[in-house]
Amino acid sequence: MTTRTEPRPAKLTRKGEQTRMRIVTAAAQLMFDNGVAGTTMEDVKEAAQASSSQLYHYFADKQALVLAVIAYQDETVVGGQEPMLARLDSIEGLRAWCGFLVQHQRDLECRGGCPIGSLGGELAETDPKARVAVSGAFQRWESGIRGGLHAMHERGELAADPEDLALTILAALQGGLLLTQIHRDVRPLEVTLKAMIDHVAAHTAQP
Amino acid sequence: MTTRTEPRPAKLTRKGEQTRMRIVTAAAQLMFDNGVAGTTMEDVKEAAQASSSQLYHYFADKQALVLAVIAYQDETVVGGQEPMLARLDSIEGLRAWCGFLVQHQRDLECRGGCPIGSLGGELAETDPKARVAVSGAFQRWESGIRGGLHAMHERGELAADPEDLALTILAALQGGLLLTQIHRDVRPLEVTLKAMIDHVAAHTAQP
DNA sequence: ATAAAAATGGATTGTCCAATCCAAAAACGG
């Protein structure tokens, strides 16, 4: 449906699109590394090699930029993961997904947590629009997870409600990521996801 | 063990202790409602009915106040929950705990998330000391949960590793709270905790 | 009771930072 509450300022040249993208990606990286409050417009300016005029030409204010960053992370994190999510229709698929997530955290040295969840936690109580945007991203993510489980259920391999299960898995993932970030140790994520797989497996049988 | 990295400025009068406490509780409430970045020292001043001198007499800077707030939430949230955690040695105990947490979120209209987890998420990448403090609070929480599970395990009622299980339950709780906060709906917390109880129950048998 | 220590009042300072403004250059469209 893609209902747009705040339509973009209309026309964007190719060059404009590039500049806008440079700003958003720079901001996304900075906000992932240092949080929203820890990222100033000046930081973004420098990292994106842009001027004040450019920043405020493409974004009305910092909040607008934050919303663009959320949309970007939605696309990058959730969208970029959808091919893999499509394969979550078997225990092996779940295991592979889990392994990928754990390894990714290892590569990051457990820094940053979830790009979506962190933004959500920081903004939920201060920026209603941001909260709603993050809510949408989570819905999409949950729906991706649900897809595979639903397929298993249809095939008669899964004797549990795919709806509840998908929500549980996403929650466990978020909690695991948070604990992993706080403790700087992949074990929480690893153990939690493994438990989720076992939980799914407990309701699984070959048809 | 209570190892104190930064000892308090030594002597505190009874009145001083009161003032300090007024400041910490006011700051804790504000930071729960609006986040750390959304809480200014002036906000705290006003809410605590204190002056600048008082704030900076008891706390070297904002970061020191934040650390005090984390310690306070550790004591309040985790410590205040320990009596209930001690009863987590049966499925009924788990269910009661779960019911309490869900009802509490309902009372709060799903606002604020976890007082510890939210602080952790916001500060993890910008304040190393805060990250470590939150890490400690989570350890304590996890250990509380582990207690009951360990008792069940000793009694031969639980055929799973209490260590991993406690960590998983805490992660699920944190993730459930985050999703509940973001979606402004208790369902994620409810469903996720229920799944955890089922997961424990699946490894449970009367001896 | 009195000297020392602690607590408080409240104005002030200096910095950081979001946001604005006035042009000027570049790209687009007919």
Next chain:
DNA sequence: CCGTTTTTGGATTGGACAATCCATTTTTAT
């Protein structure tokens, strides 16, 4: 090509906010 729109440069402003300072009052301890 030429008028219009879009993009860019960069200096500036105004406010918010953390933190400091000096003086005064209150409490403690002997």
